[in-house]
Amino acid sequence: MENEIKEALLRIAEKDPAFLHQLLGSRFLQNPCPPDRAGPRFVVHPTATVSPSAHIELNDPETRIEVGAGSSINHFAWLRAWGKGIRMGADCTLNHYSMIQGPVTLGDGVRIGAHTVFIAVEHVFARRDIPIHEQGITSRGITVGSDVYIGSNVTILDGVTIGQGAIIAAGAVVTQDVPPHVIVGGIPARVLKARP
Ligand SMILES: CC(C)(COP(=O)(O)OP(=O)(O)OC[C@H]1O[C@@H](n2cnc3c(N)ncnc32)[C@H](O)[C@@H]1OP(=O)(O)O)[C@@H](O)C(=O)NCCC(=O)NCCS
Secondary structure, eight states: OHHHHHHHHHHHHHHOHHHHHHHHHHHHTSOOSOTTTOBTTEEEOTTOEEOTTOEEEEOSTTOOEEEOTTOEEOTTOEEEEOTTOEEEOTTOEEOTTOEEESSEEEOSSOEEOTTOEEEOOEEOOOOSSSOGGGSOEEOOOEEEOSSOEEOTTOEEETTOEEOTTOEEOTTOEEOSOBOTTEEEETTTTEEEEEOO
């Protein structure tokens, strides 16, 4: 019986690989969270994929994570949500070892290279007489427009908005808003040129 099923699956794989991907994807990729986390607060579109090694944290009772159609979260990526949560639109890719931390909204078609970090949080350090870790944190959130290409090893700081169609060069530290359709790079990131 088992062999017959295996043979049938192999025949299907030859004729219709997309079906097999759908079948296996739905079992092994799309709901990697432990059952206590999956559900209305961790919403993964049926055509999106999330690696089982991705790390998902919902750090307050109200927050949520939404992963849009065709998007993928690759191996060892981290999503740490609180406040307004994390929303990825359609066809986004979060590559290996990248981290999204705090309230972050991505449009559609946002590509994010490996080892990139979104830090939508800042320590308060206004006083010298109190340790920084006792002064609290602020969090304004990060917003990224659609069709944005973010290279590897980029750091994006809290409060930044990145315009549609912008490109962030590898290794940049983005401290200010980025206009649409420009290429920025360096530390701190500056406009290198406009996209043709
Ligand atoms: C920015 C990038 C897209 C190149 O764009 P480009 O249009 O080919 O740019 P050019 O090579 O013509 O360089 C334009 C200028 O930007 C500078 N530049 C290019 N990449 C840079 C970087 N990562 N950091 C700082 N400056 C950079 C160049 O030195 C050049 O400066 P100059 O005009 O003073 O000589 C590319 O360099 C890059 O960083 N790609 C990201 C790769 C990556 O991480 N991929 C992950 C895939 S998931």
